[in-house]
Structure formats: C-alpha cells, structure tokens
Amino acid sequence: MKKLFSALLVAAFAATMVIAAAGEKLTIAVSIRSMSSEYHMQYVAGAEAFLKTLPPGTAEVQVLPCESNDDKQINDIKALLASRGKNVILFVDPNNAPNITAIAEACEDAGVYWCSAWNTPEGITPFLYEYWVHHQSCDGVKQGYDIAVNLFNSFKTPGKGKILVMQGMLANTANTTRMEGLDQALKEYPGIEVLDSQAGDWDTKKALNIMETWLARYNDIDGVWCASDGMALGIVQALKAKGLEKKVGVTGVDGVMDAIEAVGTGDLVCTIANNGWMQGGYGVAYAYAAYTGKISPATMTPRERMFYTNGFLVNAETLPQYRKDFIESVPVYDYNNLDFPIARPMEVE
Amino acid sequence: MDKHGYSSPIAEEFAQEMVRRNKVDRIVAMAPVGILLFLVALLSIVADGFFTGYNIQTILGQLSIPLVMSMGLTFVILLAGTDLSGEGLGGFVGSIVILMVLNTKTDLDMGLWAILIAVAAGLVVGIISGVIHVYGKMPSFIVTYAMSSIMAGFAVLSYRGQPAMSKYEFFITLSRGRFLGIPSLTWIALAIFAISYVLQERTRFGEYVFAIGDNERVAKNTGININRIKILVFAWSGLCIGVAGVLGAIRIGRGEVVIGKDTVFPAITAVVVGGTPLTGGRGGVVHSLVGALIVTIIYNGLILLGVSTYIQAAIQGVIIITAVALSVKRGRKVVTK
Numbered sequence: 001m002k003k004l005f006s007a008l009l010v011a012a013f014a015a016t017m018v019i020a021a022a023g024e025k026l027t028i029a030v031s032i033r034s035m036s037s038e039y040h041m042q043y044v045a046g047a048e049a050f051l052k053t054l055p056p057g058t059a060e061v062q063v064l065p066c067e068s069n070d071d072k073q074i075n076d077i078k079a080l081l082a083s084r085g086k087n088v089i090l091f092v093d094p095n096n097a098p099n100i101t102a103i104a105e106a107c108e109d110a111g112v113y114w115c116s117a118w119n120t121p122e123g124i125t126p127f128l129y130e131y132w133v134h135h136q137s138c139d140g141v142k143q144g145y146d147i148a149v150n151l152f153n154s155f156k157t158p159g160k161g162k163i164l165v166m167q168g169m170l171a172n173t174a175n176t177t178r179m180e181g182l183d184q185a186l187k188e189y190p191g192i193e194v195l196d197s198q199a200g201d202w203d204t205k206k207a208l209n210i211m212e213t214w215l216a217r218y219n220d221i222d223g224v225w226c227a228s229d230g231m232a233l234g235i236v237q238a239l240k241a242k243g244l245e246k247k248v249g250v251t252g253v254d255g256v257m258d259a260i261e262a263v264g265t266g267d268l269v270c271t272i273a274n275n276g277w278m279q280g281g282y283g284v285a286y287a288y289a290a291y292t293g294k295i296s297p298a299t300m301t302p303r304e305r306m307f308y309t310n311g312f313l314v315n316a317e318t319l320p321q322y323r324k325d326f327i328e329s330v331p332v333y334d335y336n337n338l339d340f341p342i343a344r345p346m347e348v349e
Numbered sequence: 350m351d352k353h354g355y356s357s358p359i360a361e362e363f364a365q366e367m368v369r370r371n372k373v374d375r376i377v378a379m380a381p382v383g384i385l386l387f388l389v390a391l392l393s394i395v396a397d398g399f400f401t402g403y404n405i406q407t408i409l410g411q412l413s414i415p416l417v418m419s420m421g422l423t424f425v426i427l428l429a430g431t432d433l434s435g436e437g438l439g440g441f442v443g444s445i446v447i448l449m450v451l452n453t454k455t456d457l458d459m460g461l462w463a464i465l466i467a468v469a470a471g472l473v474v475g476i477i478s479g480v481i482h483v484y485g486k487m488p489s490f491i492v493t494y495a496m497s498s499i500m501a502g503f504a505v506l507s508y509r510g511q512p513a514m515s516k517y518e519f520f521i522t523l524s525r526g527r528f529l530g531i532p533s534l535t536w537i538a539l540a541i542f543a544i545s546y547v548l549q550e551r552t553r554f555g556e557y558v559f560a561i562g563d564n565e566r567v568a569k570n571t572g573i574n575i576n577r578i579k580i581l582v583f584a585w586s587g588l589c590i591g592v593a594g595v596l597g598a599i600r601i602g603r604g605e606v607v608i609g610k611d612t613v614f615p616a617i618t619a620v621v622v623g624g625t626p627l628t629g630g631r632g633g634v635v636h637s638l639v640g641a642l643i644v645t646i647i648y649n650g651l652i653l654l655g656v657s658t659y660i661q662a663a664i665q666g667v668i669i670i671t672a673v674a675l676s677v678k679r680g681r682k683v684v685t686k
C-alpha cells in the first residue's frame with residue numbers, strides 16, 4: 001500500500017512537471033561572437049525564420065553574444081541552463097575551439113540538445129556526447145576551389161593566365177582548407193601560372209601593401225586569388241591607385257556587404273557568402289528535432305552529425321539572385337528536410 | 350699610492366675618453382645612412398623590379414605611415430619613454446574619420462572638419478596618456494598600452510562591426526594623386542617631418558626634450574617644467590598617430606580598427622634603427638627618417654624577393670634587437686668610469 005502510494009505520488013509529481021514544462025515556452029538560444037557582426041546576426045535571423053515554423057507562442061529566440069570573450073560564452077550558457085532547465089535548445093558558434101568541451105559538458109549534465117558550427121578541437125566530436133546533435137562548418141576546400149575556377153574562367157583566354165595568391169593566416173584552418181581547394185583547381189588548370197604567394201594575415205592593410213609591391217615587380221597579372229573579402233578590398237584599393245581595377249580579376253570569400261557591392265561594380269570577380277541563415281536555421285532545427293524526439297543522436301548517421309555546408313557563390317551572374325534571396329528578404333528553408341544543408345560529410349579519424 | 354696622484358691622469362683619461370666617444374658617436378650617427386645606402390645597392394642588384402620608378406613611388410607611399418608615426422615616437426623615445434597607443438588609437442581615428450566623411454554607413458558628410466576632429470581625437474588621447482603617465486606616476490609603456498586597448502574597443506564600437514567604406518572624393522584623389530612623382534600622402538608625411546624638425550631644432554621645446562632625455566634631474570634643477578614638456582610630447586605623439594590614422598584610412602578607403610594594426614612596431618624600429626636609443630637623450634627626427642626608409646625598404650625588398658611575411662616579421666625583430674643591443678652597449682660605456 002505504501003509502495004503504491006509512493007508510486008502514485010511520484011507519478012503525480014512527474015505529471016505536474018510535464019504539464020508545467022508543457023506550459024513553459026521553449027528557449028531557442030543562439031550563442032554568437034557579437035551582435036555587431038553582420039555574419040553572426042544571420043544565424044539569429046535563421047533561427048527566427050525557423051521559429052516561425054513552430055506553433056505560435058510555444059518558443060522564443062534568445063541571443064547570447066559573448067563579445068569575443070571565452071568565459072562569458074560559457075558562463076552565459078551555464079546561467080541559461082540553470083534557469084531554464086531542459087526547456088532549452090542551443091546553437092553555438094564557439095568563440096575559440098577549446099570552449100566547446102566546457103559547453104558540451106554543461107549541456108550533457110543539463111540534458112539539453114545543441115548544435116555547433118565552425119570550431120572544434122581535433123578529436124572532440126558529437127559522437128562522444130549524447131546531447132550534442134551535430135557539428136557543421138563551411139567547406140573551405142570547396143570555397144577555395146570554386147573561387148579559383150571562377151577566376152580562371154574569367155580570364156581573356158579562359159583557363160590560361162598568371163595569378164598571385166594572397167593567403168590568410170598560415171596554419172589557420174580556414175586558410176589551409178581554402179588553399180587546398182586552390183591547389184586542386186591548379187591541378188585541373190595547367191594553363192595557370194602562380195607568380196607568387198604571400199600571407200596577408202586576413203588584414204586589409206597588409207594585403208594592400210603586398211599588392212602595391214607586387215605591382216612593382218609583375219606587370220602582366222591576370223588575377224589575384226585572395227582568401228578573404230577583407231584582403232580583397234585592400235587589393236582592389238591598390239589596383240585602383242594604378243588604374244588597374246577590373247583589368248586584374250580578384251576573388252574574395254565571406255560575402256561581407258562591401259565585397260558583394262564590389263562584385264556589383266566589377267571590382268571583384270566573385271566571393272562566397274557563408275549563408276549564416278541556413279547554418280543558424282538548421283542548427284536549431286536539428287536540436288529541436290532531437291528535443292521533440294523526432295530524431296535521436298544515438299541513431300543518426302555520421303554524415304548527419306558532422307557535415308559541411310555550402311555557401312552561395314556570388315558573381316556577376318548570380319548577384320541579382322543573391323540580392324533577391326538574401327538581401328531583400330530572409331531566405332526560408334524547408335526545416336523538415338534535415339538533409340538539405342549537408343554538402344558532404346566531415347572526415348573524422 | 351697617494352690618491353692625489355690620480356687627479357691628473359684621470360683628467361687626461363677623461364679628455365681622451367671624450368674624444369674617443371665623440372668619434373664613436375659620429376660613426377654611429379652615420380651608420381644608419383650607410384646601412385640605407387647598402388640596402389638600396391644590394392636590393393637593386395638582387396631584387397627584380399626594386400630600382401624602378403614605379404617601385405620608388407611605391408616605397409615612398411608605403412613610407413608615409415611609418416614616417417608620421419615615428420615622428421611622434423621620436424620625441425617620446427628621446428625622453429626615454431615609449432608610446433604603444435598607436436595600434437588602437439590609429440585604428441580609432443581611422444575608423445571615425447571615415448564615419449564622418451561621405452561614406453556608406455552614416456549621413457554625416459562633414460568633409461574637412463572630419464579630418465580635424467579625428468586628428469584632434471588623437472591629440473586629446475595623447476594628452477590623456479601624458480597626464481596619466483606624469484601625474485599617475487605610471488610607466489609610459491603600460492599607460493599607452495592600456496590606452497591602445499581602450500581605443501581599439503571604441504574603434505569597433507564606432508562602426509558596430511561592419512566598417513564603412515569611404516565615398517569621399519577628396520580622399521580618393523589623395524590616395525591616387527601624385528605631385529612631382531611623389532604620392533600625395535607622402536607629401537603630407539614629409540610636412541609632418543618638416544614640422545617635427547622645426548620643433549626639434551628651432552624651439553625651446555625641442556631643446557628641453559633633449560635635456561630631459563639626457564638627464565632628468567639636471568633638467569629639473571635648471572628650472573624646466575618637466576611635467577609640462579612630457580605631456581606636450583605625448584600630445585604631439587597622439588597628434589602624429591591621429592594623422593597616421595587618417596592617412597591609413599585614406600589608403601585603404603575603409604574605416605576599420607585594422608588601420609592601426611602593426612604600425613607601432615615598425616615605427617619603434619624606425620626610431621631605434623635610425624639611431625635614437627631607447628634610453629633617450631640622443632638622436633632625433635632626421636635619424637628616424639633614415640630609420641623609416643630602412644624599415645620600409647626592407648619590407649618592400651623582401652616581398653619583391655618572394656620571402657614569406659613571417660620571415661619578414663622575424664627579420665624585423667632581429668633588426669630591432671641588434672639596434673637596441675648596439676645602443677645599450679654604447680650607453681654602458683658612458684656610465685662606466
């Protein structure tokens with residue numbers, strides 16, 4: 001009798017909790033570097049686009065900007081988990097790779113489903129955790145390859161010409177993967193000759209200085225393969241000073257607004273927008289699917305748990321489409337099709 | 350031996366030492382010019398495209414910012430202090446000047462007033478650094494380093510993460526213009542050099558800076574208002590950083606914190622390599638002009654040679670250590686009796 005009573009009591013308590021939980025709104029948290037970052041705010045817009053697909057009043061989006069502070073990112077997430085319990089799902093762009101372990105532990109303890117993007121230390125993967133649903137990143141190799149091919153084909157004789165290579169920061173993942181893509185493209189285009197390669201450290205000013213000096217040495221340049229938009233804008237500035245803009249093709253990666261504009265004026269051949277809307281939208285969509293039990297990390301395939309996403313290549317041809325879909329409106333995706341953002345699986349040893 | 354017996358040999362030794370030291374000083378003062386000429390000759394032979402009209406114009410263009418930065422720093426280093434605020438402050442000034450002229454982000458369009466306000470911001474921050482350094486009795490390197498960090502924060506805040514692009518016609522003209530084959534920005538830098546030279550050679554202020562750098566206590570006893578001169582020196586340095594920030598913004602056509610990045614180290618290198626030791630009291634702005642040319646030519650030459658930028662940074666480090674080591678050695682000789 002006593003046992004039955006206790007069981008009833010526990011059941012009643014559990015039921016109350018479930019009802020209470022059901023009455024409470026789900027918090028969709030997005031942890032980003034800064035609200036002043038154009039790209040990170042695309043994540044938030046993506047999460048809000050996903051929120052619109054849920055029944056009204058059942059959830060809300062909360063932004064956790066860490067202002068480039070590792071501790072603040074971890075503390076904010078822990079505080080949120082402490083106050084909201086299991087009624088949270090999370091999408092995180094770790095400020096620095098090592099942060100991810102602390103976040104994974106906190107979510108594991110709280111039983112909160114979450115997804116991440118870009119940075120994770122080697123060997124730290126979602127497969128080690130129950131609640132870490134997926135890790136995604138832009139495909140740097142594809143980006144490097146795509147802008148290279150675009151550049152090579154924009155030359156007077158497509159596929160034939162002399163280029164200079166402006167790298168980002170050596171030993172930086174984004175740089176090494178983009179360079180790998182360039183190397184692949186160079187193998188396929190034997191008519192392309194690389195005159196020199198320098199590291200501009202993602203720095204507009206440094207890229208400008210290097211380009212100026214290059215112009216003193218090389219007077220027969222067809223294009224500059226450049227690993228980021230910021231540096232590309234510096235290169236364009238150096239070319240303008242010599243009246244060579246539009247005569248020397250320049251690429252970028254990232255899709256910052258000024259670079260998109262430069263594609264419009266013809267100063268840049270192309271850039272790749274990372275599409276934070278898709279990354280953020282599917283980041284929370286996956287976590288939500290796990291939260292509702294529609295998917296379970298334990299039974300998901302490896303390609304669903306670690307994958308690369310495609311960006312949007314912006315060149316003269318695709319610019320009107322990009323303007324229409326990404327600038328004049330917020331892109332909307334079918335969040336029921338969780339396969340959509342997966343460009344290719346990430347290799348894990 | 351009787352101690353009185355020493356007086357005459359000591360005086361003689363002292364006189365000999367002074368003659369020797371003057372000779373060494375003259376050689377050391379001329380050494381940077383020799384190094385500069387040697388570098389030009391060497392690079393003309395080994396680096397394709399180095400000794401061409403276009404590259405000389407490029408070098409002069411790239412000289413403008415290190416030269417302006419080093420003009421302010423020279424006075425600070427003459428006092429045996431240092432000013433590290435250039436990274437953040439230069440970035441801040443460069444960011445706000447673009448936000449105040451015709452640009453893609455704000456509607457301010459204040460024209461030349463923007464330049465004045467931006468440079469004045471540099472001046473004010475310089476004064477603040479000076480006041481904290483003097484009255485707070487804090488080492489200048491820590492005050493200015495902190496100031497750099499503060500201003501870098503304000504710089505990013507000013508444009509909220511997305512930098513503005515300049516649409517100001519005057520800036521575009523300046524960034525591409527030349528007069529007598531020399532880039533417009535270099536003329537501005539040379540004007541700052543001329544002002545610095547007058548300040549150093551033709552004013553009380555210049556005289557006092559050397560006096561304080563040589564021996565602060567003696568200077569104080571002669572009635573020089575040391576605190577005032579020190580604050581003025583930091584104000585001048587802040588103003589130069591302000592001008593350098595505006596030049597940087599004109600060069601890249603975009604107002605972002607990166608304008609100040611990696612500007613301080615080359616400027617300090619220029620001052621020290623030119624022959625103003627970190628211990629102060631000797632050297633001056635002409636030395637720094639030579640130093641700035643050396644630093645710019647090395648950077649330019651290494652890119653022409655296809656040397657990686659990381660090795661370039663390492664080479665710059667080696668140069669500054671060597672230059673400081675040489676000046677320290679000289680200083681010790683002076684102190685050793």
